[in-house]
Amino acid sequence: MKHPSRAMTIAGSSAGGSAGIQADLKTFQELDVYGMSIITAIVGRHPKTDKNVHAISLEAIEAQFSTAIKQVGVDGIKTGMLFSKEVIELVASLIESAPINHLVVDPVMIGKMNSKLLKDDAIEALKKYLIPLATIITPNIPEASVLLDHRSISTVDEMKKAAIDLQQLGSKNILIKGGRLEGPAVDVLFDGTHLTTFEAPRIDTVNTSGAGCSYSAAIAAQLTKEKNVDEAVLEAKQYITTAIEYSFSYTDVVGPTNHAAKRNYGNAHDIIVKNEKI
Numbered sequence: 045m046k047h048p049s050r051a052m053t054i055a056g057s058s059a060g061g062s063a064g065i066q067a068d069l070k071t072f073q074e075l076d077v078y079g080m081s082i083i084t085a086i087v088g089r090h091p092k093t094d095k096n097v098h099a100i101s102l103e104a105i106e107a108q109f110s111t112a113i114k115q116v117g118v119d120g121i122k123t124g125m126l127f128s129k130e131v132i133e134l135v136a137s138l139i140e141s142a143p144i145n146h147l148v149v150d151p152v153m154i155g156k157m158n159s160k161l162l163k164d165d166a167i168e169a170l171k172k173y174l175i176p177l178a179t180i181i182t183p184n185i186p187e188a189s190v191l192l193d194h195r196s197i198s199t200v201d202e203m204k205k206a207a208i209d210l211q212q213l214g215s216k217n218i219l220i221k222g223g224r225l226e227g228p229a230v231d232v233l234f235d236g237t238h239l240t241t242f243e244a245p246r247i248d249t250v251n252t253s254g255a256g257c258s259y260s261a262a263i264a265a266q267l268t269k270e271k272n273v274d275e276a277v278l279e280a281k282q283y284i285t286t287a288i289e290y291s292f293s294y295t296d297v298v299g300p301t302n303h304a305a306k307r308n309y310g311n312a313h314d315i316i317v318k319n320e321k322i
């Protein structure tokens with residue numbers, strides 16, 4: 045038997061199972077890669093306070109990472125919620141010490157239920173230490189805007205311009221996710237020479253908690269299988285579009301995407317891919 049490739053998520057725990065570490069591990073499993081997790085923080089809602097993030101010590105983060113590397117090894121990593129500049133600096137140095145070919149950085153800042161997942165003073169550390177190590181970064185529109193000093197981004201053309209400008213931060217590839225715009229769900233990839241758009245129909249649902257987490261985890265999973273970046277993004281876009289098509293909610297809270305949907309029902313929609321040279 046050939047061993048599956050090995051993917052690691054370094055991210056926060058999201059108790060409801062829709063986002064964060066939980067979404068990443070479900071995605072890895074669905075895509076047939078061996079999943080590992082390094083928990084950086086625990087997000088839990090406290091109805092009577094706004095203290096909904098419980099930090100994990102740097103020592104515990106380092107201990108998880110070295111255990112996973114020694115017990116298993118790693119082919120590709122994705123980072124999600126990192127919360128503080130201290131965690132970002134540590135995670136960047138751990139990643140630099142590991143023999144990996146693929147790093148997906150999802151610059152998670154604010155959750156869909158408005159949890160603050162990154163401190164304001166951590167943004168510079170993200171730019172300085174982690175993004176330059178990335179194979180690809182996957183900001184949504186508000187995150188891309190913050191990384192570009194609060195530039196307004198409200199059209200696909202502005203997403204294209206933003207993707208080109210974000211490459212100056214040092215990541216090889218930039219993928220801006222258009223989930224927050226109206227109209228078709230268009231994501232823009234810039235690889236340094238080409239702009240590629242990946243377009244899916246907009247699905248009429250609010251249940252997209254963890255969509256960005258699952259999408260970046262799916263890209264990481266495909267990269268560990270030695271797919272190139274274009275193939276990895278296309279397959280991940282098919283995966284997340286199908287997971288959103290079959291999303292649901294158990295309560296009146298924004299619900300999860302359906303991680304098993306592609307396995308159970310096959311791809312829900314064709315993705316339109318367009319490519320232009322810059």
Ligand SMILES: Nc1ncnc2c1ncn2[C@@H]1O[C@H](COP(=O)(O)OP(=O)(O)O)[C@@H](O)[C@H]1O
Nearest residue numbers: 184221222223224229230245246247255256259
């Ligand atoms: N209603 C929707 N219909 C189809 N695709 C969507 C929808 N909402 C988000 N997406 C897609 O889901 C992926 C995650 O995007 P987004 O929700 O913007 O990320 P995040 O969770 O980081 O905010 C992207 O490919 C985006 O285009």
Ligand SMILES: Cc1ncc(COP(=O)(O)O)c(C=O)c1O
Nearest residue numbers: 056058063064155253254256257
């Ligand atoms: C730990 C963690 N990471 C990431 C996210 C981001 O989720 P989303 O992709 O829905 O923005 C959340 C949302 O609450 C979270 O709790």
